Amino acid sequence: MSHLSLRFLETPPLARGLRLNVSTPLSEVRHLSVNETALVLVFDAFRDGRGFSLASALRAGGFKGQLIAAGAVLPDQARHLARSGFDAVELPAGADLETWTRLLATFDVPMQAAERGTKPAWNRRGNVARPGLDEIAATLNARYAEADPATLIRAVLTPAWGLKVATLSSFGAEASVVLDFVARVDPALPVLFLDTGQHFLQTLSYRKRLSAHLGLTDVRIILPDAADRADKDPKDDLWLSDPDACCDLRKVAPLGRASAPFDVLITGRKRHHKGDRASLPLAEVIAGTLRLNPLAAWSTADVEGHVARRNLPAHPLIDQGYTSIGCWPCTRPSVDASDIRSGRWAESNKRECGIHLPRSSRVTAA
Incomplete structure (x- = not known):
């Protein structure tokens, strides 16, 4: 299993980059990101997977700048954020940094095939059971x-x-x-x-x-x-x-x-x-x-x-x-x-x- 890196930003979001909602169409995001060195993708709901897809598509398209996740994200999603191409996540007020750090190192089942040769969870359901x-x-x-x-x-x-x-x-x-x-x-x-x-x-x-x-x-x-x-x-x-x-x-x-x-x-x-x-x-x-x-x-x-x-x-x-x-x-x-x-x-x-x-x-x- 490869080492995953993700920075946790606890300070207020001051001029970190262009902030875009994850509902923004990919074509528009690509156009807006041409001259940007950092993008902040804001999740409206923790169940919304569009931010992960956007990040993966931007990386596949050659975006080299910083990708920062913000909004409704969960500690359990830390590894998936890193796999999808995010460099950092803005932690909400009161977030437990220790929990985020631990789960980044713990959860190793990706939701998308972002790592070469790794099957995503949806393609492993016959072998992976939900905990009791x-x-x-x-x-x-x-x-x-x-x-x-x-x-x-x-x-x-x-x-x-x-x-x-x-x-x-x-x-x-x-x-x-x-x-x-x-x-x-x-x-x-x-x-x-x-x-x-x-x-x-x-x-x-x-x-x-x-x-x-x-x-x-x-x-x-x-x-x-x-x-x-x-x-x-x-x-x-x-x-x-x-x-x-x-x-x-x-x-x-x-x-x-x-x-x-x-x-x-x-x-x-x-x-x-x-x-x-x-x-x-x-x-x-x-x-x-x-x-x-x-x-x-x-x-x-x-x-x-x-x-x-x-x-x-x-x-x-x-x-x-x-x-x-x-x-x-x-x-x-x-x-x-x-x-x-x-x-x-x-x-x-x-x-x-x-x-x-x-x-x-x-x-x-x-």
């Missing part, structure tokens, strides 16, 4: 422990893994933060909302307002099975006698059906929520689905700071003392300032609805 979800989770935990949430989300979307990804959101008190990062990476990513039929009206209106504010284009409303609901909870009062069964009916079972097409669910869970979440990893596999928790290490102060900086809309119940918001029958204003989830199932020892737990781990209400 447990292996991917371990990789994410090891490589992205210090990465910002957007970088982690982009990582799980790397084309090399081919994962089908969705976001799971309650549109609750802290939901705006993870959804903000998702929207900035790809506003078309599916967002699954479990409409239990017992949400606060404020939550339903907030879902619409926040989705519009962030530009989310694929919010999917997931409902309980109508026949199951009529059979098991005809009076809508199952929560009184068996809250676990109610959660199974209205959340766990519907999510099981809705999440079946996806390999990954992005969540907004955090360690400061305590309980089973206190040791939450960035990535874990639950019931055959990888759960990505990009905000796992965030504190309440981190959340509040991000909301303020980004001017994100707040859930209307926050002003009434609700710090964690689920269904109205089982949610109260916080009763313990040190425990953000203390208003959930406050009269019992139940801590989770069950969607993030193996069935055998659920706690039965007292």
Whole structure:
């Protein structure tokens, strides 16, 4: 395997060369580059392969100047950038230089036949298997422990893994933060909302307002099975006698059906929520689905700071003392300032609805 070189530029892009979007036609790029000693090709989306094709074509056509990649590029694409003819990449703010450097030296499967005698990944699929979800989770935990949430989300979307990804959101008190990062990476990513039929009206209106504010284009409303609901909870009062069964009916079972097409669910869970979440990893596999928790290490102060900086809309119940918001029958204003989830199932020892737990781990209400 040949040694690949790629410079990582962390300073602001001051007069590095002519900046062109990767959507610019090759003929126009060639014309504009005649007297240029450096070109900066700006990627709009990490899934867009046109920048790699442009770089390869420019090199094949004899361009000898510097080629610099900028915009939406991923650390996992470092080797492919180098193989395609790029000399350098502008790292986005907050990028982990160590991760970029390590992956440049690690990933050796090209997407295009840019090295003589090397088959690209698309021509090796019979021999190259995608890593299992447990292996991917371990990789994410090891490589992205210090990465910002957007970088982690982009990582799980790397084309090399081919994962089908969705976001799971309650549109609750802290939901705006993870959804903000998702929207900035790809506003078309599916967002699954479990409409239990017992949400606060404020939550339903907030879902619409926040989705519009962030530009989310694929919010999917997931409902309980109508026949199951009529059979098991005809009076809508199952929560009184068996809250676990109610959660199974209205959340766990519907999510099981809705999440079946996806390999990954992005969540907004955090360690400061305590309980089973206190040791939450960035990535874990639950019931055959990888759960990505990009905000796992965030504190309440981190959340509040991000909301303020980004001017994100707040859930209307926050002003009434609700710090964690689920269904109205089982949610109260916080009763313990040190425990953000203390208003959930406050009269019992139940801590989770069950969607993030193996069935055998659920706690039965007292």
